[in-house]
Amino acid sequence: DVKVTQSSRYLVKRTGEKVFLECVQDMDHENMFWYRQDPGLGLRLIYFSYDVKMKEKGDIPEGYSVSREKKERFSLILESASTNQTSMYLCASYSLGRVNNQPQHFGDGTRLSIL
Amino acid sequence: AQKITQTQPGMFVQEKEAVTLDCTYDTSDPSYGLFWYKQPSSGEMIFLIYQGSYDQQNATEGRYSLNFQKARKSANLVISASQLGDSAMYFCAMREGPPGANSKLTFGKGITLSVRP
Numbered sequence: 119d120v121k122v123t124q125s126s127r128y129l130v131k132r133t134g135e136k137v138f139l140e141c142v143q144d145m146d147h148e149n150m151f152w153y154r155q156d157p158g159l160g161l162r163l164i165y166f167s168y169d170v171k172m173k174e175k176g177d178i179p180e181g182y183s184v185s186r187e188k189k190e191r192f193s194l195i196l197e198s199a200s201t202n203q204t205s206m207y208l209c210a211s212y213s214l215g216r217v218n219n220q221p222q223h224f225g226d227g228t229r230l231s232i233l
Numbered sequence: 234a235q236k237i238t239q240t241q242p243g244m245f246v247q248e249k250e251a252v253t254l255d256c257t258y259d260t261s262d263p264s265y266g267l268f269w270y271k272q273p274s275s276g277e278m279i280f281l282i283y284q285g286s287y288d289q290q291n292a293t294e295g296r297y298s299l300n301f302q303k304a305r306k307s308a309n310l311v312i313s314a315s316q317l318g319d320s321a322m323y324f325c326a327m328r329e330g331p332p333g334a335n336s337k338l339t340f341g342k343g344i345t346l347s348v349r350p
Contacts, residue, residue: 160324160342208278219266219285222338224278
């Protein structure tokens with residue numbers, strides 16, 4: 119089974135702090151994603167990466183950056199945390215295939231609170 | 234325009250009955266895939282079922298089936314014989330582009346399902 123591991127289930131940080139959310143997958147997937155989930159808004163894509171050192175902006179990249187130095191690890195960085203970044207953050211990965219039915223596999227999520 | 238629309242705010246179903254969760258989508262790409270995920274209160278996203286745009290038959294996975302109506306651009310999830318453990322939020326999502334393309338998923342806002350004993 120694919121395992122996507124997020125470093126923390128719950129995290130509390132203060133406004134202005136630099137926050138790192140880590141995600142590791144064990145299935146050699148090329149593609150990795152960071153989403154945030156807010157009530158009534160569903161999942162919104164922040165950033166994604168389709169290879170080491172490659173990154174693409176998603177729908178809501180402002181206030182975030184990412185790092186992918188190794189294939190298995192994709193980090194989300196809040197440069198200067200703000201209260202409006204309090205949210206559930208979900209990491210996902212999937213493997214490119216010849217067919218379109220490869221699902222994204224998700225981690226358990228990190229509930230981040232910025233005080 | 235929203236690419237994935239899930240308009241039902243919340244659904245209730247009696248245990249052992251069937252329930253349909255609606256999803257409509259919008260794309261001009263002839264090649265796409267539709268996914269349904271389940272998210273229990275614990276937060277993890279669980280993949281349920283997939284339907285490809287070129288698939289001739291509706292997808293089925295155990296108690297889950299997909300009522301795919303391509304002309305109407307709808308991909309409704311049908312859960313048969315509901316169980317208490319089916320109580321969760323359900324998300325419809327779409328991937329656009331041909332197989333093998335680097336493409337992201339676009340998610341709907343989700344539907345909350347509550348199963349009554």
